[in-house]
Amino acid sequence: MPVHKNVYRKNFLLIIIFLVLISVTFVIALFVSYNLTAKYVENEFASKKIEVLEQTIKPYNDFFQNKVPEITSYQGFLDSASAAKYAASVFHDYAFVKKVIFYDVLIGSKTNITIRQNNLNISVKAIYQYWYQNDRVLGARQVEPADDSDFKDMAVKLSNYIAFSDTSRVSSQDELFKTYWDVKPDKISYTNILRREDIRIYRDMQQRNATAAYKQNMMTFYLDPYLLKVKNSHPELYQNVSIQPVVYDPIDSEGDKMITEASFPGAFSDYKLFFSSGQGYLANEINRRFMPIGAVVLLISLFLVLIGWLIYRNLNVNIKLFKLQYDFINNFTHEFKTPVSVIKIAGSNLRGDGELTERQRKHYGKILDEEADKLNDLMNKLLSFTQLENKSITLKKEEIDINDFVSRYTDTFKIKYPDFKLQCKVKGVRTFYADPVLLGSVFQNLIENAYKYSHPQKKELNINITQEKRNITFSFVDRGIGIPKHELNNIFKKFYRIENQYNQNGSVGLGLAFCKELVNFMDGEITVHSKVNEGSEFVVTLPYEN
Numbered sequence: 001m002p003v004h005k006n007v008y009r010k011n012f013l014l015i016i017i018f019l020v021l022i023s024v025t026f027v028i029a030l031f032v033s034y035n036l037t038a039k040y041v042e043n044e045f046a047s048k049k050i051e052v053l054e055q056t057i058k059p060y061n062d063f064f065q066n067k068v069p070e071i072t073s074y075q076g077f078l079d080s081a082s083a084a085k086y087a088a089s090v091f092h093d094y095a096f097v098k099k100v101i102f103y104d105v106l107i108g109s110k111t112n113i114t115i116r117q118n119n120l121n122i123s124v125k126a127i128y129q130y131w132y133q134n135d136r137v138l139g140a141r142q143v144e145p146a147d148d149s150d151f152k153d154m155a156v157k158l159s160n161y162i163a164f165s166d167t168s169r170v171s172s173q174d175e176l177f178k179t180y181w182d183v184k185p186d187k188i189s190y191t192n193i194l195r196r197e198d199i200r201i202y203r204d205m206q207q208r209n210a211t212a213a214y215k216q217n218m219m220t221f222y223l224d225p226y227l228l229k230v231k232n233s234h235p236e237l238y239q240n241v242s243i244q245p246v247v248y249d250p251i252d253s254e255g256d257k258m259i260t261e262a263s264f265p266g267a268f269s270d271y272k273l274f275f276s277s278g279q280g281y282l283a284n285e286i287n288r289r290f291m292p293i294g295a296v297v298l299l300i301s302l303f304l305v306l307i308g309w310l311i312y313r314n315l316n317v318n319i320k321l322f323k324l325q326y327d328f329i330n331n332f333t334h335e336f337k338t339p340v341s342v343i344k345i346a347g348s349n350l351r352g353d354g355e356l357t358e359r360q361r362k363h364y365g366k367i368l369d370e371e372a373d374k375l376n377d378l379m380n381k382l383l384s385f386t387q388l389e390n391k392s393i394t395l396k397k398e399e400i401d402i403n404d405f406v407s408r409y410t411d412t413f414k415i416k417y418p419d420f421k422l423q424c425k426v427k428g429v430r431t432f433y434a435d436p437v438l439l440g441s442v443f444q445n446l447i448e449n450a451y452k453y454s455h456p457q458k459k460e461l462n463i464n465i466t467q468e469k470r471n472i473t474f475s476f477v478d479r480g481i482g483i484p485k486h487e488l489n490n491i492f493k494k495f496y497r498i499e500n501q502y503n504q505n506g507s508v509g510l511g512l513a514f515c516k517e518l519v520n521f522m523d524g525e526i527t528v529h530s531k532v533n534e535g536s537e538f539v540v541t542l543p544y545e546n
Contacts, residue, residue, distance in 0.1 A: 018308055026301040030294055037290045041237070041282060045275075046260055048234045052241060053262040053273050055231040060223075063094045064188070064266060068221070072192040076215040078102070080128050080139070083219075087130035088137040090221070095229070099222040102128040103151055105191070108205055108212035115152055117159035119206045122216075124151055150189045150220045153182055158191060158216075162202045170196075185270045186225070191218040225264065225271040236285045239277040246272050258282060339371035346371075395522065397433045397545070402426050402465055405436065409443045410463075413451070420451050421460040429467040433545040438518050445511045446476045446538055453536075454480035467544055471524075474540040482532040491528065492516040515540075 067090060071078070078086070083102040090097050104126040110116075114123035130139045161179040165171060171179075182189035194202075198214070205212060225243055232241045246263065256279045263272045346364040350356070356364070403426060410422045450461040464475040483491060487498050494513040515538075519526045523543055530536035 015312065019305075022301055022304055022308070026297065029297045029301075033293045033297060034286070034290050037293060038286045041286050041289065042258070044234075045237050045258060045277065045282065048237055049260055049262045049273065049275055051233050052231065052238065052275070053264075055233050056228055056273060057264060057268075058231075059094055060096065060228065060264075060266070060268065063090075063097070067094065068188065068190050068219075069193075071190055071217055071219055074192065074217060076105075076192055076217050078217045079104070080126070080141070083128060083217075084130060084137060084139050087139075091130075091132040091137060096223050096225065096227040097221050098131065098224045098227065100130045101150070101220040101222070102130065103218040103220075104128070105151075105155075105216040105218050107202060107214040107216050110211075113148055113151065115155035115159070117156055118163040119209055120159050120162065120202060121211070122155040122159055124148075150182065150187070151218065154189055154191050154218055157182070158194075162194070162199055163206060165199060167196045167199050167203075183267050186267060187220055187222045188267050189218065189220040191216060223267050225268045228268075230273070236288075237277065237282070238275045239281045240275070242274050243271055244274040246270055248272070248274065250274070250276070339375050342371045343368055393521075395435050395438070398436055399431050399433055400436055400439070401431050402429060405439075406443075406463065406465070409440065409447060413447050417451055417459070419456075419459055422447070422463070423461070424463040424465070426465045427467075429465065429472055429544070432472055434522065434542060438522060439542075442474075442515050442518050442540060445515050446540075449511055450476060450478040450480060454478055468541075470544055471541050472544040474542075476538040476540075477535065478537075479535040482534055483528065483530040483536055484532055488528060488530065492526070 070086070074082070080102070083100075087100040087102070090100060103124050106123050106125050108121055109123055109125075110121045111123040111125060114121050116122075126141060128139055128141055130137055132138070157179050161175075165175070165179075176193060180191050180193050194216075202214070228243060230241050230243065232238055244261075246269075250259065257276050258279065259274070259276045261272045261274050263269065346367045350361070350364050406424045406426070410424055413420055414422055447461060451459055454460070458479040460479045462475075462477045464473075464477070466473050466475075483498065491498065491512050492515075494510065516526050519540055519542070524541050526541075527539045528536060529539075
């Protein structure tokens with residue numbers, strides 16, 4: 001009878017398509033995420049320059065908004081000494097200020113340097129120049145400066161403000177800036193802000209054409225943008241940051257470098273911050289930011305593969321369970337059907353109208369008895385298996401004489417199977433304590449299997465019993481068909497059957513599983529060594545107690 005091979009249906013094409021889809025998705029995700037990261041870094045390269053500019057220009061803004069307006073707090077009473085102290089504080093805190101010119105201004109009087117506007121004289125009493133050298137402030141008095149345009153411009157604006165401003169309200173910040181500030185490239189001129197009461201006094205002087213001497217302070221600060229300290233707050237984006245004139249145009253602007261720029265405000269408006277980074281420099285930053293993204297994409301892909309594998313494994317296990325259950329039902333049905341059919345035939349013959357001889361009655365009785373024993377043995381095996389799994393039986397140990405115990409089973413099987421060559425060798429042990437019923441079930445199943453799965457001409461079994469330290473070992477060596485290597489891990493599973501012609505004759509896959517459960521219940525272990533067409537060796541190891 002040909003061996004029927006049950007093949008699990010596995011759609012490997014679907015598995016390959018799934019893996020290819022995951023791989024393609026992974027590659028596309030990496031490509032898209034890398035391009036998005038590169039675009040994000042490029043956008044930051046163009047936008048983060050404002051933060052660098054703000055950090056670099058912060059001292060200038062503080063100087064312009066806070067330090068310069070301090071002059072107003074002196075209300076025109078600065079002299080050369082106090083102006084020198086003020087200049088010293090400027091040089092100390094703001095390194096980009098290279099020179100300070102102090103104008104000691106008089107309103108109403110007339111000197112060598114005088115601007116008369118709107119019937120009001122604004123003149124310079126003295127001019128002082130301060131600069132920083134060798135960690136100290138140096139100063140010099142200049143009576144006639146080489147260029148007095150700064151003073152003239154400020155004097156004209158101040159005179160117009162006195163003549164036309166609205167003293168009934170507080171002047172706006174825009175009006176004050178236009179009057180008291182003069183911002184030019186690389187320098188800032190400032191005069192102290194007048195109070196409304198002072199403006200009324202000066203306006204009255206204009207109307208009466210009176211002469212008086214009221215002090216007013218004016219300062220001009222000369223700045224050097226190259227003395228600003230560049231604060232590169234994003235070194236990961238900008239490889240080089242430098243201060244350049246607005247007209248600066250780099251030679252390598254068309255090379256492999258990325259460049260951008262940001263113009264300075266106010267007195268530094270003729271200059272800019274120039275940013276440049278090589279493609280390789282930005283590539284390192286792109287790779288650094290891409291690594292965690294790539295790792296997340298990889299983890300997601302592996303997670304999807306894991307889910308697919310779990311689904312596949314679950315389906316595979318379900319298919320195998322279905323096959324085992326299907327085979328079990330088929331085999332079990334066959335096991336029940338054969339004895340029931342034989343019993344039914346024997347019963348029908350016994351119940352028939354014809355008279356039976358004594359010999360026939362005994363023959364049919366024997367058949368009924370044997371088939372009933374088969375059914376009973378099968379039911380007992382299932383019941384015992386369930387009890388073992390549920391731990392609902394107890395171990396009843398007795399002293400066992402090895403020779404007598406083995407002889408009972410070998411003699412029985414020699415009578416049952418006359419062509420079965422059984423030999424037993426006992427070495428180093430005579431008696432030990434164990435449960436004789438459970439151990440007998442192990443012997444019966446292993447001997448039965450050795451006969452069942454052997455070639456007709458090689459039905460042999462050698463049983464060797466030895467004591468090894470604190471264990472007793474039972475070795476069952478046959479010359480049967482053997483077990484394939486890939487099946488060795490499955491033969492002790494419940495309802496599992498090896499596909500060959502020998503297991504088609506009434507096997508439900510419980511024998512070896514039952515043996516393993518029995519041995520485990522007795523605190524032992526069972527192992528197997530086998531070669532196809534050479535035979536198998538089952539080794540049962542139990543704890544030795546005497």
